[in-house]
Amino acid sequence: MISYVDDLALTFGSLSYRGNIRRLQQLFNWRESKASGLGVSFSVSKTELTPWRTPSERHSPKCTSPIQIKGEVFHPRDSVRWLGYWFTPALDPSAHFSRPLALAKGVFALIRRLSPQGAGLAPYLCHRLVTSLVALILLYGADLVTPSVGTTARLNTFWHKVQRWTPNCLSTTPTQILSVEFCLPPLSLLITQWQRLAALRILSSPPSLNPATARLHPSFPSLLVHRAPDSSWALTMGLTSVYLPLHWKTPHPVPPIRNHRPIDVVDHKTLPFTHGLSKMPMINSHLVSPAPALPPQSLINNTYFALNKRGREALLDEWATSSLLQDTTTTLVPYPRDPSLVRES
Numbered sequence: 001m002i003s004y005v006d007d008l009a010l011t012f013g014s015l016s017y018r019g020n021i022r023r024l025q026q027l028f029n030w031r032e033s034k035a036s037g038l039g040v041s042f043s044v045s046k047t048e049l050t051p052w053r054t055p056s057e058r059h060s061p062k063c064t065s066p067i068q069i070k071g072e073v074f075h076p077r078d079s080v081r082w083l084g085y086w087f088t089p090a091l092d093p094s095a096h097f098s099r100p101l102a103l104a105k106g107v108f109a110l111i112r113r114l115s116p117q118g119a120g121l122a123p124y125l126c127h128r129l130v131t132s133l134v135a136l137i138l139l140y141g142a143d144l145v146t147p148s149v150g151t152t153a154r155l156n157t158f159w160h161k162v163q164r165w166t167p168n169c170l171s172t173t174p175t176q177i178l179s180v181e182f183c184l185p186p187l188s189l190l191i192t193q194w195q196r197l198a199a200l201r202i203l204s205s206p207p208s209l210n211p212a213t214a215r216l217h218p219s220f221p222s223l224l225v226h227r228a229p230d231s232s233w234a235l236t237m238g239l240t241s242v243y244l245p246l247h248w249k250t251p252h253p254v255p256p257i258r259n260h261r262p263i264d265v266v267d268h269k270t271l272p273f274t275h276g277l278s279k280m281p282m283i284n285s286h287l288v289s290p291a292p293a294l295p296p297q298s299l300i301n302n303t304y305f306a307l308n309k310r311g312r313e314a315l316l317d318e319w320a321t322s323s324l325l326q327d328t329t330t331t332l333v334p335y336p337r338d339p340s341l342v343r344e345s
Contacts, residue, residue, distance in 0.1 A: 008042070009082060017051060021067050028069055044070050048080045053089045063089070085141050094151045096141055101155060104138035108162060115168050126166045127182055127343035134162055135190070142191045143198035152188065159187045183343040185319050193315045199269040200307055204283045215263050220248045223282045223294055273310035281307070312341065 051063040086096040115121040207214040214228035246264035281303040319339040
């Protein structure tokens with residue numbers, strides 16, 4: 001259960017859908033009694049219900065019973081919104097990315113009026129608008145949710161239009177060249193970079209404060225050994241024979257032959273730029289009580305910033321590798337300009 005300001009989510013899992021409903025009602029009543037003593041009340045009319053289903057239950061009719069809270073009935077919804085993320089019972093990412101894509105198209109339709117074909121803003125100003133506005137809206141949620149192949153194709157189609165608008169004078173130049181010349185990385189590399197930096201933030205959080213960090217595999221080199229009880233090997237083995245924790249250095253099998261927790265895939269994303277590091281730095285360690293014995297805060301901060309720099313360097317290396325052009329001898333050669341994330345005036 002995680003609460004942000006005024007949004008509260010209750011999640012409960014069992015083998016019975018009706019048992020889940022009864023347990024959620026009990027949890028709500030317990031929360032309400034605790035909150036009433038503090039003078040806090042919940043807006044029951046804004047309650048939303050959605051069942052998280054396994055692939056075998058995706059089309060099952062049994063997950064349709066409503067929940068009754070304080071005399072009001074709430075039926076399961078096809079999608080729910082929480083902190084700007086859109087979730088469906090099957091956890092389909094296309095339901096989420098369709099919203100940022102629509103918003104980004106609306107914003108892009110407005111800013112492109114500032115620079116019509118062959119006139120208007122300078123390219124470096126267009127680049128600033130794209131990176132600080134359009135990209136942030138388009139990729140909202142991409143740090144934690146990976147778009148499907150079909151969704152990525154739709155995002156790429158729009159991103160190519162944005163890349164072509166930035167120089168405002170090159171209507172036939174291949175987007176592969178525009179990407180390097182005007183410092184706009186391919187969308188797939190941007191998504192990978194966002195996910196790596198998000199993984200770094202999660203893995204550098206105190207496990208006693210961040211519930212995701214508390215579920216890391218015990219093999220992960222964290223400065224604190226605290227782990228949540230449901231992250232233990234014995235508990236996950238008791239659920240099903242194919243649900244096993246994954247060592248943080250083991251890549252997720254493709255195609256997947258076993259099921260793993262999402263956190264086991266998240267921590268592996270940082271492996272390319274954490275080599276040579278014995279322990280992962282811990283930001284916000286001053287919030288842990290009682291204060292643990294840790295290295296100096298200046299050393300921790302410098303290590304964290306160095307890892308961020310490594311992440312950017314990894315993006316540039318992958319971008320340079322993908323920026324291969326075909327010359328007249330049908331051989332692939334690197335593009336003569338090094339990729340960069342900064343567009344100069």
